[in-house]
Amino acid sequence: MSNKPTTIDLTKIKPLTWTVQTKYNASSIITYNLALGASGTDLSLCFEGHPSFHALPTFGTLPVISAMGAVTKSMPDFLPSFQSHNHVHGEHYLELKRPFPIPKPGEEVTLETTAKVLEVVDRRSGVTVCVAITTSDAATGSEICYNEWTSFILRVPGAGAATHSLDRGAMSKIYPSPDRKPNAVREFRTSPEQGALYRAASGDLNALHIDPEVAKKGGFPGPILTGTATLGVGVRHVLEAFADGDAGRFKGMKVRLSKPVFPGDVVRTEMWREEGGRVVRYRQCVGDERVVMKDAAVFLHEGKANL
Template identity: 55%
Template sequence: MAPATIDLQLLQSRQWSVDTSYNASIIISYNLALGAAGTNLPLTFEAHPSFHALPSFACVPTISVMGAVSQAFPSLLPKFQPHNQLHGEHYIRSLAPFPIPSSNSPTVPIRTTGKIIGCVSRPRGVTVTVAIETSHPPSGTVICYSEWTSFVLGIPPAGASTTTEDRGPATATYPTPSRTADKVLQYKTTPEQGALYRAASGDLNPLHIDPATAKRAGFQGPILTGTCTLGVGIRQIIEEFAGGDVGRFDWVRCRLSKPVFPGELVRTEMWEEEGRRIAFRMVVGDGKGEKVVIGNAAVGLKTNAGNL
């Protein structure tokens, strides 16, 4: 039964854990869904000595636990409607490499735990932030920490916080620099990309594949998952500013502003800043029809090459 008002203490007391696993095929499918070249063997050949997942692979277990969180929202938020929940902001911090499947251990188990850490009043509803930790149970190693912020429209804000807690890079905003971008890359999404990313990531929301569902949600057609667009941008930044070494990826923070439709051309504009930080934004269209699809965004890089 839906509550009459937001109970912040109840929200922040809830926790969800999901046990999942992955194998080499999932890593390869995920990398290809983000536009990795089939000839890039460290991303597509499981026997390559440097075989690895792209940094945004952290989104795969995150998606699984957010499914459990979203199922609980009707009992936690007044007047909650699933179609009014929008993935608005995202943060990932890499703490250790994802273990690589081997002939001895072809499937890698992982545990992902989510906890609501914020519910903030907004003009049209609330934002709900879920802190997510992914670990490798056999070793106890924490692989990554993420924060997933949803804009939930139409929620009466009574009981919600009025300010966001300062959590450093996880809550910082990164305005677009006024100078010319240091690097600009274009990426042509494909009509098949939404289907490929759904299969690779496990995000089976029909909004990303079914025209009828997309139309009911107010879109002209299926839209790419926001973490797919983000993953493409991170891949491009790592290739351009870290020589393709994913071990140098430290963190990313962004706002998911507008949807991308499969087949659209996405332009990624990148600025190298102090502190090994790369500010970026991702844009569709030119001039009058231009829309920013990812903004207020930055990637932090480590000084030295990391271990794959």
């Protein structure tokens, strides 16, 4: 598309695809795990020589960042009046098909990630854009994970967009917190260096997460933590509380990103066990007033319930 659009044309948007390749090695996995608060004494997360060395399952959000970079770069070609500073990560769904391959010493794993727009929905003050993203092992073609990234984009006129979201089951469902006492609560104090560490681990080099001046221009008092970092901490807390830390129990997750987290904040994850332990609803808060992640759930494979 070469001409700037004046309306949204779904017939032209939906056939579009974006494909990127990314690479990772053992150091990438270690850095990512540490960026989510993994203990340096947990050798399964921090030592590549450990027999159970693995990436935390939300490692599956990282190739999405590169793919969404390509999609966002193209948004001015299919969204009228698009401005990048009006683009907010609103919801996220992740389904892990199998564990990420562990690279041999000195080697890298190459991933191929393809994105396509599932829907564009008119929200009056802007539009939501839901992007489906599939990541595979480039060497074998085997699918590793599936993500859906939903962005809310302010001040984009909705003419031509859909009037409501599609029902995609667990992918589009919301999971409000139950009106009862949580079954488990965990806290994580983010460090002043958390934003810088996660930027290095994820490859998301948006200056909003490191530069105070850029953050102020975006309407924030200071740099904010990347949303995928906060949701990664939440999933780690769920696995610790209800799966004895067994990442192999992780099947998928869905979350709504609500408010920002600032480096130095204490993030509290409140969790509710449901459906015999197969579903854990959760929300993440800072203090008593700020809910930063809501309507969230982690889906677990069958296993011994941790009560």
